[in-house]
Amino acid sequence: MNVAAAAVGATVINIGSSNSQFVQQVKASVEPNNVDCSEERKKSLRARYFYGIIFLITNLIAWFIRDYGQSVFPPIYYEKACGIGGSDCFHTLGVLRVSLGCFIFFFFMFLTTFSTTKLYQACSKWHSGWWALKFVLLAVSMVVPFFLPPEFIQIYGEVARIGAGIFLLLQLISVIEFIRWWNKHWARDEQSKQSCSVALFTSTVFYVASICGIGSMYYFYARKLSCSLNIFFITWTAILLLVMMAMSLHSKVNRGLLSSGIMAAYVIFLCWSAIRSEPADEKCNIQKKKTGHDWTNILGFLIAIGAVVMATFSTGIDSKSFQFRKDEAKLDDDIRYNYGFFHMVFSLGAMYFAMLFISWNLGNSARKWSIDVGWTSTWVKIINEWFAASIYMWKLIAPVVKQPKVINHEDSTRQNNHSPSP
Structure with missing residues (x-):
């Protein structure tokens, strides 16, 4: 019996050691994959900033071509394209050519990465690496449009208007979804007094800023009755603010003041930006732009470029706002943002x-x-403001409108019982 017990014990030890070795082998085979996924994930997240820097550089190149391109390119180049004295045409075509080169580069990247779902796929490695080859591709994309005829560039300019409008729509949806997320984050714990107090304080700050913004716009841009267009813009914006606040506080909607306060501040910012885009020689703008280029103009210009880059970057990584199904769990080897989008x-x-x-x-x-100065820019921003307010108000009332009507069976039974029999 002792010999049999010893044999059984040895067998158990051998089995246990073999199992432990098997587990160690499994761990050894799994851990490198986890390390690879983690490293690929870091490369993917870093790649976003490299693309943002590329986009910023193309913005600066477009500005340089517009303002100082005639001193770089020979006169023969733009005289053939625009004729003698066609400096405005050359400036416009130069910006469109740089824009076309940037579009070609990123659209090619879209075509090569839109089907990527996993970090270990070749398309994911192409998105996150191969930077030397991509810089060559970028250089070729930027040079080729300068050899295209002006007629083709004009056609691209017409298409670019539509593409820019689509971009504004995507940016608008992203901003509204961010506001909804912010409101949901602060209102998540309704029992917490601290959460309610922070939400109330934040909404108060936004509404006070909005009221101050409306008053400032009346003071700076609508001081005379002859400034009827500016008065209309500001007054209609104030009406939109009151309507959004009333809708969010309605008993059937009950969204609180935080989201409407943030949206009101955003709408007022769009109105202010639209009025600021009016031509500099307008009498209704007491803050006339100077003919010189002082540090305030330069700083405002650089801030505007930075805002364009940040808006593009934030919208690009916010693919979740445009998904119909948002409850899918992320695995370790899944990409963290949609490369194609x-x-x-x-x-x-x-x-x-x-x-x-x-x-x-x-x-x-x-x-x-x-x-972004001119009457066309002004109306584009005003329409964007009205569209933003309309989408936000629709998102407020959509759950109430789409809510199915609940039939009270007890009331219907009582009505049937009390109805006179024939």
């Missing part, structure tokens, strides 16, 4: 910054150190 937004952003630099007008060019 990211590059598509950047390609549309290339069209958008082109429209800003030429003020949405293919016939004339903006003056130096200016961006």
